Amino acid sequence: MSFLTISHLKKSFGATTVVHDFNLDIEKGEFISFLGPSGCGKTTVLRMVAGFETPTSGKISIGGRDVVNLKPNQRNIGMVFQAYALFPNMTVAQNVAFGLKVAKKPKAEIDATVHEMLSLIKLDHLAERYPYQLSGGQQQRVALARALATKPQVLLLDEPLSALDAKIRVSLREEIRAIQRKLGITTIFVTHDQEEALSISDRIVVMYEGNAEQVGAPFEIYNHPSSRFVASFVGTLNTLDATIRDATSGVITIDGKDIAIDRTRLNGHKNGDKISLAVRPEAVSLGEATDKRETTLDGKIDSVHFLGSVIRIRASLGENTVSFDTFNNPSAPPPSPGENVKVSLCAKDLLVLGH
Template sequence: MSFLTLTHLQKSFGPTKVVHDFNMAIEKGEFISFLGPSGCGKTTVLRMIAGFETPTGGSIVINGRDQTELKPNQRNIGMVFQAYALFPNMNVFDNVAFGLKIAGKPKAEIAARVQEMLKLIHLEHLADRYPYQMSGGQQQRVALARALAPKPQVLLLDEPLSALDAKIRVSLREEIRQIQQQLGITTVFVTHDQEEALSISDRIVVMNAGRADQIGTPFEIYNRPATRFVASFVGTLSLIDATVVNASESTVKLGEQVVSLKKPLPKGEGEKITVAMRPECGSLAEGARGDIAINGKVASSHFLGSVIRTKLDVGGPVLSFDMFNDPGRAPPAVGETVTLKVAADDLMVLAD
């Protein structure tokens, strides 16, 4: 039986429906990320789980108990916000202890639990500091410890890293994941950053206009996107127009080439479809494997250290592809005519 179940969840603000029939079953100890652009409904779903928003329809069940009508303080949920939300007049110790004090825990138990939490986030030496004396990353660690101190059954994180600089964001997301795995706590993480979601999640929910377009592992979401939106939102994508030659044989015409995509096609002979290519799928190397050879002129080439990111003008669409740096070979020059080899298996056929 799933630990956290969302069934036919809906939310409207006046005549505007922002969450449409959302369904998901989350296992105990699972790390789930809600990924999507601003306004897609991901934070609204999180706030309904927390009890800050009342669903227009549907139910929320945690560990077999219906939470839908319960107040936030009755749900035993830990919440970490984007803006830290620490009490400025309290030091680190008192901020972490706040929930325990509200629950009426004995002083000795509070002291022991706070020390345990501060050790977990490696800030036990800053127990006497106030929020204004700390960096953003340190404040967010304290907010995490405060959320975890009362031993919640579910941890919710609402874009907790978006206010931090890039380097701190990477290290803190790894720390959050490590702590989550160490404690085995069921966690829902909201983000608009695809790299964050791909790097730390057990499963990702890609949300679009109030609906879950796709739910799957990071590997599935990236390599087998279910819709055009998921494919374009997660990762870089090049779109190529093609014409179906024979649907039963999965053959299409790409430019002047007829190739088999070796996968079912959504349309019949003579109809237009869209195929897509990830940047890592193409290769300029001699002898590279590939059923498809695409000729074009280099529109741009950017040396990024380990990777060279190139755009290729093929007389219509501009294709993006990445190649690893080879010290013995110079990057392709702008204006140079090259042949990009692509394996048909690596091309995706996009649904609308």
């Protein structure tokens, strides 16, 4: 039995439904990311789990207990917001201790827990400083420590890194994941940043227009997207137009070149149908095919961007274009815009896009 269960959750504001029949089972100690664009409903689901929004219908249970009708302070949940939300008139130690004092814990227990939490986030040497004396990353770590101090059953993180610069975001997300693993706390992390979700999650819930489009491990979400939206939103994607030449044998045509793919991917399609294919940039290579499973297409270089260790290339294949990266080789200069080239890809890497 799952530790946190969300069943048939729905939320409407007047005539507008922002979450449609949302279902999810989360195991104890699992790190789940809600990933999607702004307005897709991910924060609304998080707020319903926290108790800040009341579901229009549905059920939320934690540890087998239905919490829908419980107030936020009765759910034993810790929450970290995008804004640090620290008390400016309190020191770091006092901020971390706040929830424990509200719960009327003994002073000795409060002191011990504050010391433990500040050691966990490696800020015990800043215990007497005030929030204005800290960097953004340090303030967010204090907010995390405050949320963990009450030993919640579930930790909710609502885009906690979006206000930080890129370098600090990377280090802090790794720190959050390490702390979560150490404590074994069940965690939901809301983000619109695909790289964050892919790098730290056990599973990802990709949301779109109030629905869970796909739920799965990062590897599955990236390599086997279940819809056109998931394929385009998660990672960089090339989209190619193709025509089915022989649905029975799985032969399609891309810019005049016949390619044989797994015919089961063409279920429901017939000869002459136009379809859309997707291929990840890392599945495209510059040069002739070197394997019998690969296909070579004729292309012309549109643009070349030198990024140091990586060179990003965009090439036209006729009616289609593809973007891909190649590693910098000091002894082999990259092609120039306008140059005719050969581009290769493997049929098994082509995804037939659905809805």
